[in-house]
Amino acid sequence: MKVNKQKALIGIVLFLFVVSALDKYIEGVRYIKYLIPPVCFVYAIVTKTGLTIKESGVKAFVFLAVYTLLMVPLGNQYGLHDVYFYLTFLSPFVVGLRPSMKVKNLFILFSSVFFITQMANILSGGFEFSLMDSKSTFEDHTFAFVIGLFAICFLVTEKKSLFIIALVLAILSLKRISLLAIIVCGLIYFLTRRSNKPVALVVTLALTANILYIFAAYFVATPEFSELSQQFFGVNASQLTMGRNVLYSSIFHDSNSGFISKVFGHGAGDSYILAAASIFNQDGKVNLHSDILKIYYELGLVGLCFFISLLYTYKTKAVYLAVYINVIFLTDNVSTYPLVMFVFFVLCAYIRQSDSELSGSVALNENNKSRAMF
Template sequence: MSDLMLTKGERSAHYLVWLILFSVIYISFLEGVIPGARYVKYTLPVFVVFFWVFNGAMHGLGNIYLGRAVIPFVIVVIYGAVQQFFYPSIEGMKDIFFIFVGFIPFLFFDILNDRKFFDRLFYVFALLYCLKMAVVGQVNGEGIVGAYEGTESFVFGIFAICYFQFGSFRHFSVACFFVLLSLKRIAFLGVLFGVLSIVAVPILMRVGLLRIRIGFFLILVVSVIFLFGLSLGYFDEYFGRYFGVSSNQLTMGRFNIYSYVFGDFERLISFWGLGFGWSYELVSAATLGADKNLHSDILKIFFEGGLVLFLLFFYFLSRSINYSSLPLVLYLFCLFLTDNVLVYPQVMFFWLYAVFISNKCRSTF
């Protein structure tokens, strides 16, 4: 239900619900300041169900929302849950739950379409990150620099794209500063692609959404081919010549992981997938226990979910693309290329909220 159709009391309750949900997510970012804080986000489904049932007791059960941006992730959870009957895995069940935590609020509650609320989210998030830098840096004995890198960078990237869409370039600049500060190169690259797509909207409108969605799939195919070529060492000479480092150094260890995976490509590729959680054992073997993440959600969906889930997920993700959501979809795609944010509920929660609010920003903000 739109905010405009709510009574004053209902709007206050709506505001309170989202305030509490965001508070749960924010607390989870304070790991290092508050021991065990990262686990707080996993209580999000409890809060969501409680608020939904309480609201139902007061006003009758509300709607179930199934926006286009949520559908791909619902498909992943359902598909992954079915897979568990055939390929049971504790790690796989954890992954499915983590993905579920990231989108469950958007099934039960319409977003709070309030620019002031969005600005406050940004201010508080920036302040909490500064607090974490100071405290964790001192605890580690590394100085503040030791606390810079973190998943917060992915969230600052989301804020940056939204503020560029809103035309608030002061906020955009501050958000970009924090993206750089938190040292996630792929987040900065994602912001760059997102901003370019916003600037190119007049051209894209002439191209048409259908061609944009087809283009998205072509980018997907090219990305998989790129990862395959990277794993076979096709770019080693180029990286050495222009960056002065090896492929493994430039990709921070991902080259060895991708090489191990693609080296056994024929055995690992599957129509139905090898099951969620499978990649952890493979990567652990490839890195002798030094790492367990595949560091690419594109490859994770491709190998664990198989061709079926891969095509379903990215088809419905492309269906969520419009001129407002395209920058954020491109941003997420960049993160998917070299990171595993799909199982970061705190990041996916922000991304989904941003997608829904961006679809309303042009007419409201």
């Protein structure tokens, strides 16, 4: 019996991701997903598959991985860890994976895994949900982002029922930045869906927004912001930002930071050590809680601008998924969440295929109308 190589690869990759998600029940299995790069390496050798980089998002993260690797000599071992995290979700697509699985089935699969992983919380503590207090029995960082991606995908492909289900699950999983990203993407989609903006304009707007965010993050790290926080919200800046102002302050007030390092980067992995020192005053690894600031600090303004420019070169509705990823990158370190990024690439490929089929259908209808006229 002839085996479909593509289906075999995506089956193995999905199996490794699903098993990794069951770490609540089987301690240590979360590391099994890191077998994906060697599996893809073996797949490429056995099938004699050449390397390919087609999707805009894949290009952006390949650039990120390569630049990070080049900056490891200026950084530390945590930079190498990041490169491997990137390879975990990049490698299937670099060896030519073209997902053919129906997106509805993929959504059902990950939704089922989400409920299975949260069953332990339900059985031990019952159901709890409070949007104001940010408490939910179903709270889950990884799956909150995954479900958010599905919500945007269903929105732009006009699958209304699936969008509503995904939105409800996103609310239950209660990751506020994910909900904010869905709202932002939804607004942008409804404002721009009937217009065809040139890629250059989209990239320019994205670069401007991210640079403005860096200035905003700098302001959050100042005493002036702390005073405003106390005045308007009755809490200090650390409470309002959940400690992020301290982390952000560490990169903006780094005594070793000069002009060259701001432009080209300090070194891969350096943000982890700097963040740890700012909180614990000791060596260790602490996330900066912002991929945008992490890329800016470690790879410089050049690295960030190239990454954002490549991320937004989509000519399909997948650009809205890029917006979602960009928004959650503002306050979280999601670039090292292999499952989230894998789903991002799968859904981008699905939207590209969906757009192509729609364009083909429209062209066929126009052709039939022209023939009917004669």
